[in-house]
Structure formats: C-alpha cells, structure tokens
Amino acid sequence: xxxxxxxxxxxxxxxxxxxxxxxxxxxSASNYFPWYKQELGKRPQLIIDIRSNVGEKKDQRIxxxxxxxxxxxxxxxxxxxxxxxxxxxxxASKRTGANNLFFGTGTRLTVIP
Amino acid sequence: DTAVSQTPKYLVTQMGNDKSIKCEQNLGHDTMYxxxxxxxxxLKIMFSYNNKELIINETVPNRFSxxxxxxxxxxxxxxxxxxxxxxxxxxxSAGVNTEAFFGQGTRLTVV
Numbered sequence: 001x002x003x004x005x006x007x008x009x010x011x012x013x014x015x016x017x018x019x020x021x022x023x024x025x026x027x028s029a030s031n032y033f034p035w036y037k038q039e040l041g042k043r044p045q046l047i048i049d050i051r052s053n054v055g056e057k058k059d060q061r062i063x064x065x066x067x068x069x070x071x072x073x074x075x076x077x078x079x080x081x082x083x084x085x086x087x088x089x090x091x092a093s094k095r096t097g098a099n100n101l102f103f104g105t106g107t108r109l110t111v112i113p
Numbered sequence: 114d115t116a117v118s119q120t121p122k123y124l125v126t127q128m129g130n131d132k133s134i135k136c137e138q139n140l141g142h143d144t145m146y147x148x149x150x151x152x153x154x155x156l157k158i159m160f161s162y163n164n165k166e167l168i169i170n171e172t173v174p175n176r177f178s179x180x181x182x183x184x185x186x187x188x189x190x191x192x193x194x195x196x197x198x199x200x201x202x203x204x205x206s207a208g209v210n211t212e213a214f215f216g217q218g219t220r221l222t223v224v
Contacts, residue, residue, distance in 0.1 A: 034212060043203065043215040044156070087154055100168075101146070101205075101213055103156040 002027040004092050006104025013080050014112050021107045023090035024072040030092040033066060033073045034101070038087045047088075048075070080111045116140050119204045119216035126194055127224055134189045134219045136204030142211065144168075145187035147179060148203040150218070156203070162187050194223045 003026040013019050025033075031052035036044035050057045050064045050073065057064050061080075066073040077084055090104040119136040126132050138145060147159040160179040161168050167179065176192045191198060201220050207213040 038154075043217050045215070046212040049212060089156060100158065100161055101207070102158065103148075106154045106156070108154075 002030055002092050002102040004090060004102050004104040006090050006107060008107060009105065010108045010110075012110045012112060015080060015082060017080055019077045019080055019084070019109055021075045021088055021090070021109070022072060023074070023104050025092040026071070027092070027094070028071065029094050032093045033064070034091050035064060035075050036089045036091065038089065040086070044089060082111050082113050085109055085111045117204060117206055117214045117216040119219055121219060122217060123220050125222045125224065128194055128196060130194050131190070131192045132194060132221070133191070134202055136187050136189070136216055138185055138206040138214070140206055140208070140214060142206040142208045143184065144207050145181070146205045146213070147187065147189050148205060150201040150203060152200070196223050199223045
C-alpha cells in the first residue's frame with residue numbers, strides 16, 4: 001500500500017511567521033493529496049487539497065505545492081495566527097472510487113503569540 | 114444535521130469485554146472508513162467499505178470486525194478487548210470525488 005512520510009513532527013513559529021510542512025509518498029499512482037487540520041479533541045477537517053494535474057493551489061493564507069516527479073507535496077501557511085495551532089495531517093489517495101486515504105504521521109504546529 | 118455521526122463519544126470498558134461503536138452518514142457517500150488514532154496521534158486506516166463490500170483491511174486483529182447493514186452505516190465491533198485497543202476511533206465517509214468527512218471520534222479506554 002501507500003506510505004506517506006511527514007516532517008517535521010513538531011513545529012513552533014512566532015505569530016506572523018510562515019510555517020511549512022512537507023510530505024512524501026511512495027505510490028506513483030496516487031493523484032489526490034488533501035491536508036487535514038485537527039484541533040485538540042476535535043475531528044480532522046479538510047483545509048485544502050490538490051490533484052495531480054495541478055502543481056500549486058492557494059486559499060488565502062494557505063497554499064499547497066505538489067511535485068509529482070519527486071513524489072512530494074508541501075503545505076505553506078503564511079502570516080500564522082494562534083488559531084492555526086493544531087495537528088496537521090497530509091494524505092495521499094489514488095482516487096479510483098475506493099478513496100483510500102493514507103495519512104502522514106502528523107505535525108503539531110504551535111504558533112507563539 | 115451532522116454529516117457523519119458516531120456513538121458513543123466515550124467508552125470505558127474492562128479487558129475481555131466485547132463492544133460496538135456505531136457510525137452513520139447522511140451524505141449519500143459510497144465509501145465509509147474506520148481509522149484508529151493512537152496516543153501519538155497517528156491516524157491509521159483499519160477498514161474501508163464501498164457499497165457494503167470490504168475493500169481493504171489493513172493489518173488489524175480479527176477481533177475487530179466491521180459490519181455494514183446498509184450504505185449509510187458502518188459499525189465497528191470489537192471482541193475480547195485488550196489494553197492496547199485504547200485509542201480514539203474515527204469513522205469517515207467519502208464520495209467518488211469528494212473529501213473525506215470524519216465523525217467526532219469515539220475515545221475507547223480499556224481498563
């Protein structure tokens with residue numbers, strides 16, 4: 001099956017700085033890459049996703065980049081705010097109807113006011 | 114209306130007991146999942162059901178059995194509970210071209 005690696009496991013940034021989380025995947029057939037945010041005691045929720053026919057996608061302060069050749073994708077958060085503090089998960093899927101999402105190990109982001 | 118709902122939210126039980134966690138989705142999705150999140154926050158897929166057929170079953174002990182009475186429900190039954198089964202269990206559902214939606218989680222504590 002798919003193997004998704006995620007780094008770093010913890011990340012602390014000052015409010016207003018940028019944060020970058022990186023993931024690699026093993027299965028070249030994967031073509032859908034979502035990012036989930038999980039606040040303490042809550043469910044994971046989708047914040048942004050990207051499909052393999054796109055190299056970059058942006059939504060306000062959040063952007064995701066994808067390099068299919070190298071099989072890695074990254075989450076970029078600019079102008080971080082304390083409410084961005086959470087655990088972030090990347091995931092990969094083949095999207096062939098089965099929608100099997102394989103998650104990275106998570107990154108605990110702390111934004112220091 | 115909650116899109117994916119699971120019950121109970123908390124479950125405390127003794128070793129050796131059998132328990133079930135229920136999950137229902139009202140999104141009309143074809144695929145439902147069970148994930149286990151351990152104390153280190155790792156999210157590991159356990160089962161995936163597509164149109165009531167099991168399509169993947171990762172290395173999960175056979176004490177765990179998913180049961181899907183219909184497309185909107187995927188329940189998780191656990192036999193002979195062990196201390197290591199303590200975790201948060203998340204149900205999720207997804208359509209062919211939609212994101213995966215998660216339930217609120219069930220925190221299982223085995224004592």
